[in-house]
Amino acid sequence: MTILDNTPLLVALLAIGFAQILKIPIHYLATRTWQWSLLTSTGGMPSSHSAAVTSLATAVAFETSLDSPIFAVALMFAIIVMYDASGVRFEAGKHATLLNELRKDFDTLTKQINNWSSLNAREKQEELKTLLGHKRSEVVAGAISGIIFAATFYYLA
Template sequence: MLYFIAPFIGWFVSGIIKFIINYIRFGEEAKKRIGNGGFPSTHTTIMTTTTLLIGLAEGFLSPIFGLAVAVTYIIIIDATGLRMHVGKHAYILNRLERTNKGETTEALRESMGHTKVEILGGLILGTILAFTLNIIFKV
């Protein structure tokens, strides 16, 4: 059961922290920043929490832990690579739209990927959550 709720706990805790940080930095603008991007990386938090729980329960040399590490790594590569480039493209398209004299459309979200610091934040938060859940539920 814990493996099922751990991702939701990681998502919830990371989302709350991300919203608080954005509210401190951007005020009411924080509501528009809900979603991909920002500190800490929610995707990384979710995967790290679950992956470490698997390692703690099944062993760090188990095949399922190895698979979980591989999927976590793919998600991190995606967040720092592909989604970061999507955000850069959105930035350029938004600038082009502003220079166009025609009708305007809603701006594309520019904060899509993660910096290495945001990924590190997700790794640290996920580690803390995994060890905390392991202690509470004695996996």
């Protein structure tokens, strides 16, 4: 068996792509702006992490049954990843937002005090990434899209 014959792995990888592509029209419907950078970004609706792990667990269930130990591992992995995506990583994103605001305030202060004019534009504007995690609704939407994606793959195959 080669890695390309590993259907659960392929389904999980394809589910990531599917979720990333879905982010663009969903963002457009919410904001009326196209944001193509969502194809490669973290965070947003739906969660590609959730889509990946739930499609993996669903594919493992199709391959091995719901009572197999490998399905139990895949399910626990999915639960932990989704909990982390909606908990720790989401909170880290909120902290990054606050730190960026504090940094802007501090930069304004130091602009008047130090050699602000000698810094280049990149040094003045570099910010922490704030879209790290997911809201619970994004995790749920990602999970549902992953399960549907994997189930559809197995029913059509």
